Amino acid sequence: MTLLACYGGSFDPVHLGHLAIARAVRDRLGAEVVLVPAADPPHKTHTHADAEARAAMLELAIAGEPGMRVDRRELHREGPSYTIDTLRLIRAEQGPQRAIAWVVGGDSLLRLDSWHRWRELFAHGHVLAVERPGTPLDPSTVERLAVTVYRGIEFRRRAATALADSPAGGYAVLALPELRAESSTEVRRRIATGEDWPSLVPAAVAAHIRQHGLYAGGPGSGSAASL
Template sequence: MTLRVCYGGTFDPVHNGHLAVARAARDASGAQVFLLPAADPPHKGPTHASAQQRARMLDLALAGETGLKVDRRELYREGPSYTIDTLLELRHELGDELPLAWLVGGDSLSQLHTWHRWRELFAHAHILAVQRPGSHIDPESLARIAPLVGAEVAARWRTLDALQASPAGGLAVLPMEELRPESSTELRRRIAAAYSDWHEWVPPSVASYIDRHDLYSTPGPDSGSL
């Protein structure tokens, strides 16, 4: 069976960096990649756009993209959007045999031990960690930076291709060839400061949606100054 990759996040808003990661996961693995906007992200404060607005921007960004889809399931669940709850729901729907991977950034991998019931994640999915240019994810580095995570995954390292061979339990690395400048925080700052170059960071359809609904024009607590 073909690997399915899940890419969770706030996507507040979705930008070209998110799309580059999703495309890289699709192209490297041949998987379908589902982007899951969180309704109530447990590791972040309140979002700046509503859940439905963030999901709609994802719809616009992924229109016409082969192998990339939006999954809204976390928007319909009350309480914090815990990954373990999402994986349990997916397993109930998809069965126990489908290879399933949860896509995380390298920074999130080193913080995995702070996630709710984090050790249980491996019973239901693989973890696919994005390695940005200039960084390196390896057993020694991970054990030094995040000893609990390093110990848990010591016997779980796999190649990306090997994730197809089992439904869950592995850790693989997805290298990114190009360093992306985009971040949602910086993007919101640029929009609030009326910098016109922010349009280059998102698909045109998303830029039009942000302009039409006047999103992010008011500086938030993380906007700072430029």
């Protein structure tokens, strides 16, 4: 059965790096990719554009991309957007046999032990970590930087291509050495300072940001204009 890869995040805003990760997971693993924008990320102080604006930009970014869709369920749930709650709901909908993976960046993997009930994630799906340039995820580095995480995941390690062979319980790394270093923080900074930023985001997203005046107040300005 096709792997269902759930890629969560603030996407504030979605940029070409996000899109490259989603495409790589889809193309290399033959996965169906679901992008899950967070309404209230518990590990960040706030977002800068409101939830509906971020979800709308995601829809624009993946328009015409086969095998990708946006799941807005966290936008309509009260309280913090805990990954374990979302993953449990997706598992209940997909049934016990569907292979499901939650996609995280390397920096998030190293903080996985700060996530709410993080060990329970493996009862409902796999964890797929994306190794970006400058964030090595070899076992020795993970052990050195996050020993609790290392002890909770290393024995679960398998090849990324093997995640589709079982419903849950695994951990894999997908290396993307060619991935550019875009970040939402850098996009917002460039918008605020008037530097080149449209080259970092899909064209339709750039047009949407301009149209609605998003992020014009700078990286620390709080929520942007609502749609």
